[in-house]
Amino acid sequence: MKDTQKFKRHVRVCMGIFITLFAVLIVYLGYSVLMYGEKWFATPYNPRLHSAAESIIAGSIYDRNGNRMVWTEDGSRQYAGNADTRRALSHVLGDAYGKSVGAETIFAKYLYGMDKDILERIKDIGTGQDKNGNDISLTIDSELCEYIYDQMGGKKGSVVLLNYKTGEILASVSLPAFDPQTVGKDTPEDTSLVDRATMGRYPPGSVMKIMTAAAAVEEGIDIKYTCTGEDIIEGQKVTCAGGTAHGELTLESAFTKSCNTYFANLAVKIGGQRLLQEASKFGFNKEWNFSDINLYRSNFEVSEEEGDVAWAGIGQYNDLITPMHAAMIAGAIANDGVMMEPKLLKSVDFNGYTQFNYTPAKAGQVTDAATARTIKKYMMEVVKSGTGTSAAVKGTTMYGKTGTAEFVEDGEVKNHSWFVGFIEDSAHPYAIAVIFEGAGYGSRYAAPMAGKVMARAIR
Amino acid sequence: MSSEIYQTVAFGMRYWFILIIGLMLLTLILVSRSEYRERKAVMGEVGQYIGYLEIIGGADDVLGERIGIMKENLVGNSRSADIVIADPSVHKNHAMINRKKGRVMLIPLNGSDTKINGRKATHPHEIFTGDTVSFGEIEASVYIKPQEEEEPHDDQA
């Protein structure tokens, strides 16, 4: 071992490697805590939240109209309304026992006053207010949620209503639901703790045609095709609902009538990779990191087989979407292609002072404004003369798309009933997504529900 | 009540700790860096010397002074020389001391008064450790560093 110069060079190289490693450590530490710290903190596993609950009087939760939904009395959480009200709001509010993740946990740092800085703390000790947390107002309309819960009639599924200009969530209801007041003692055995709106990943079925059509419009593809009710794409059979033959179709009429065989061919024409690209723009496969809700990832993939691409284009294959995401997409089409970030927290108040007001944020641009307007036209036809006529709302124009998503349960083929849509009303810029799990055709169950809810929302 | 005092004080002292530790770190980095640079500069210079001249006679104010010898040196009394001997009897370009092929040569310039071990030198002549050289009135003893070698290991006798 003779060469000192070379040795020194190697040592210097190692020094460079060490410095880089530690720089990575520093950056990763800072980045992950700043980006994900809130998410890590606001989980039921965090014993600090429970210990805070013991010494601090948690603040109240109000809805957007000032109705108080939850408050603390004698050390325990009290809820407005009856058992049905509590169930309607259960997933949005969450519970105080850590069984579910809702506003109680996500906004715990406000409710328990953990976000106060040193001057506020000193002031609060002085005025004897230090044991109180902040009150928060959510964007939710609790009466609308109650109505939705009632109208769903116990059927499994979810309804989400958003303001597509600001991203505010006006309603997010998921059935089956639990009772936040009693869930501490009786943990339900079924899936009622799951918030289907944000955690339920379903095949979108024909609702996916919105994305496929957008890709076609962007690429300038408008095929002419005659539908005979069924078609074979590279060995895989594609059929239209009920085997109906739709006849000669263009993109607009195929969309209005929700023709599977047309869109299957269209998907193949667009190509798997291009569809994948479009889906990514629409937010599929993205790990959402929103501040107000925990939204599960939607899924879209393709394979080398044209048959798979065809099915993926009409919302089957391995496509998965959450009702929240579906509502976001409908909203994006309404909003010239701009998808807004869903917001649940409207404001934080302490002692009458508003300390924090939410600000709308963009989540992405799913498509360009011109394409969005074209799709809007198609969606208008769907409700006017197509599969979504039962979603019509008196006094305003409803735009939408129905979906009938096939899935297999216990060897049986069943259908989820989907409807997504929106209305154009500057006072009520609302988008909606409805799904009834395993109920049947989109036009038969989800569409009329959407019409009813929307009518109620603009009352 | 006292628990609240503790909570508030502890909460407030976060800033203090960040400040102090940050300052500590900053000072540590800055001071160690400046010491490293200084040291490197000086030792670098020292490393380049192949030997030195020690003044043993001629002028009292520079007696005992050691001047480093590099690979190529101009001996003279002006500031631009490599080996500066500030004495009127020393010319501006008095002599050169160069090392070529391991041999250190003293090269008198332009008829200057340069002696090696008492005898006048008119041509380039090799000098060794222990020699006495004089430039004008100034006498200096020569020390040449032996060539560097690695420390031997214990089991390599």
Place this chain on the structure above:
Amino acid sequence: MTIKRKGATSILFLQLLFILPAFGLLSLRDGKFDIMTLVAGGVLVFYNLFQYNMMKVSFKHIDRFVLLAAQFLWSLGLVVLYRLDPELALKQFVCLLIGTLAMIVMMVLIRRSRDFGRLNWVFMGLTLLLLASTLVLGRTTGGAKNWIDLGFISVQPSEFAKILFIVVSAYFLTTRDKLVSFIPYMFFTAVCVMLLVVEKDLGAALLISGTFLIMFYAATGRTWLTLLGVGILGGGAFASYKLFSHVRTRVEVWQDPWSVYQDGGYQIVQGLMALASGGLLGVGLGRGMPEVIPVRSSDYIFAVIGEEFGIIIGIFVIIFYLVFIVRGILIALDARSTYDALLVFGCTAMLSLQSFIIIGGVIKLIPLTGITMPFVSYGGSSILASMIQLGIIEGVAVKNGKADEAALEMMGGEMR
């Protein structure tokens, strides 16, 4: 020419401004003022100042900055340990005192000898003995069999084996040139690593293999061989992933600890929540909830620091380690013999790997491994080993300084 070695009085003063208020704060924790806590803080300050000045006086050429960085790290450790349990802090402090003695002994040893020659074969045997001893006498904690109970104290022989490994490596890598002569040494390394894997002490196994690769590369510069070694290490890691269920669990836990919360994800999730709870500034000393963090006094102490002192100070701690490492490497580059250089480099490499691996594990950058944070974590063997390595680094620094001084004085300069 003079070199004026810069004083560090301001840093010592800042240390005082950190330690005394911290202990002062802790003394108020139980409602009434506890004088003993403040005294403890005073003792620490006094000890640090005393040690610093004593070292500066007895060994003119020590690297003061490395010592100061280490002082900050163990002081922070003591503050946090005292907050967790004053008894732990006391035990740690005693180990620190013993450690200082060990450090001085090491420095003297380095000063006086070249390399250990034939003695290295004895060292190899000793290393293997230490590592194997836990197989026979060992007690299993936390899945790894690396502790030996000796009555009132428990030791981790692997910590000392690590140091012997560095010494032996430095010897073999500087005295041998041809690859063939390396074979007994490589065989020795492989056996060490395998013993550790069998004992399920994956942290130490990783440290020894990592340090070996780094020292090998530095000494021989054979990039391709080193990369081959890295590949073998990777292959070994992959094989252990397939073979050992506990390795599989570790990787699963690293990828998504929340989904396996009950089976092993608990520690990482609590650590992350502690860091999140602290945020940038921390929640304040004594205001966090470290009780829920497993192994909080040794391996996971970084999470406690993150919660109560905040990420900013967490990053400062990482930078302190970085300063330590950079200074160590500069000492290695300045060493007069390649043996000394490799010795220092090995210690620096091992300490840097160690701190990187444990901090990386806590923040979920890499899968968690059970090793301690040098100087900060609680643990007699850990502190002792870290101090010995510090002694090696300082020992060579002294040698460097002396050689520098001699060269300088020969030219008529001086070092003050």
